[in-house]
Amino acid sequence: MIDFVNVKKAYPNGTMALKGINLHIDEGEFVFVCGPSGAGKSTLMKLLLREERITSGKLTVGEYDLSELSEFKVPYYRRELGVVFQDFRLFPKKTVFENVAFAMEVVGTPRSKIVRRVPAILNTVNLSGKQDSFPHEISGGEQQRVALARALANNPKVVIADEPTGNIDPKMSLEIMSLLIKINKIGKTVIVVTHEKDLVDYYKQRVVMLNDGLITEDRVGGMFNEEV
Template structure:
């Protein structure tokens, strides 16, 4: 499903963000990526999204070596990956429905398909009654649910959640985690980068810990060890 094979990343300023990373993630896994700021979590995500290229090594997504693809193929690769951000990144001048529909419009989906798929996604995240609301009329948790619906509307095989609970209160954070668990139960592979120790320790899913660009721990049913 996802393979990082001997992957290193050195930025132009000489910063070594990742060093000889080897990670295999199976289809349908739920994996936490943890580590302190600067550990390499963001670089790992950027490499998978083809926002950056590795200095060394290979990265496979759905059995395709994405380190070798031409630039014109990158949008097609990204269709297989949905992304949820800490700060939601919703379009303020568009309604909830329009925000989710926009993700389909940019890949050329038909109006018929958009009319069918968007209401399904809004129902899944519990926001059918907010379809005509604007982002500033929503709570933080509701905005994150819109972000999740937008990330999933094109039916990606992988969902990357980059600190998705970072701007939410604890109760709302757990609502989002329950939603992510359900999405994973339906078959989507979920990678979640987080500092939320309580969530990681309660969920007891696979934990990959990074430190100074290296994998220092990879455990099934792991915990967030701050001493790592």
């Protein structure tokens, strides 16, 4: 599904963010990507989202070879992904329903399908009664669930969450993580970038530890290793 083969990334200022990453993620896997600040987690995310191009090596996601992917094809590739950010990135002037529907409108989904699908997704993330609320009327945890629903709107194969619990309280964090596990169980590949040791240790999934641009540990059912 996702293959990093000796992937290196150097920025124009000379910083070597990734120094040769080899990582394989199968379809339907759940992976935590952890590591200290400056380890290369953000760069890894940017490469997966094709915000940045790799400097050398080979990176493939499904049928897309990101080393070769042209600008024109990037939007079509991104439709295969669902992305959740730490700061939710919702439209403040759109309701919960409209925020989720927007992702479908952007890719030209017919209105009739949007009207059917959005309530079903909101039900999956336990937000059935909130579809007419605006983001400022709901809690941080609920806003993150809206973002999660939006990420699922176009039925992506891969869900990438960048510090999804960074802006919410511990109880809500557990709820968001449980939802991500639930999404994984319906067959989606889920990659969660986080530095929250307790969550990583609690869920005992595959853990990829990054440090100084290299993978220092990759263990299924692993723990957050603070020593790396």
